[in-house]
Amino acid sequence: MARSPIHIAALVAATLVCAAHADELVSYRIVGDGIPESLTGSPGDAARGRALVLARTTTCILCHSGPFPETRFQGDLAPDLAGAGNRWTVSQLRLRLVDASHFNAQTIMPSYYRIEGLVRVGRNVAGKPILSAPEIEDIVAYLATLRN
Template structure:
């Protein structure tokens, strides 16, 4: 039992350490429209990324994008480009930049910046100073988008 608890404590410490080492939103390095380095140093989870993509309270990506892979979800928007084949159009570093802060990639875009913590208006004070997605959620969404090939 002691070993199980010790192992659990080590796992929690490791997870906390990995989270604390995530690149802060203000420190994300954009270089020629890409973000080459992972924001967490951890691989993204495409299954978790699919859930974030579909979640109306997180990414809310379906509000603007169609996505055949999520055909079970209703009300796909058509403001942004379709997500079908997005991995054929963009590489990992490009997708990371777009999800992190599309405004640094596409001039005049209405797509939200999902990983910034200042420079925007928030309707609720509770959310001031926080990003829409965590660094790991960004990596998860990128991993999911990389599965969307034609």
């Protein structure tokens, strides 16, 4: 599917806005196709994760749609999040959020918890992750609940 320059510009702009509130990176280990250990040492909160997914500042809802009947103007550039908990394990979901380019080097999905080797990064957000470790864990916890 062709990506509109307007859609991509909106994605990049929204991504840059939320980078300002993220924490320092903690180390993690990739095993196979996932990150098995929590970035925080504990599970995230699914209710906070749902709020983050629906917040336009995290950019999730700009590209993804899902089981969110109360939310207008959901994205259509990326897979529907309905059933995400069936399609991917918690470990796989975590890696997709941390660094989606691990799976697809050409993805337009931001690497939410990576700061090195990126291109087209604004000076004001260079060296900072887009989401904090607790935010990643909250979103993972929520996405894992989305089962058909």
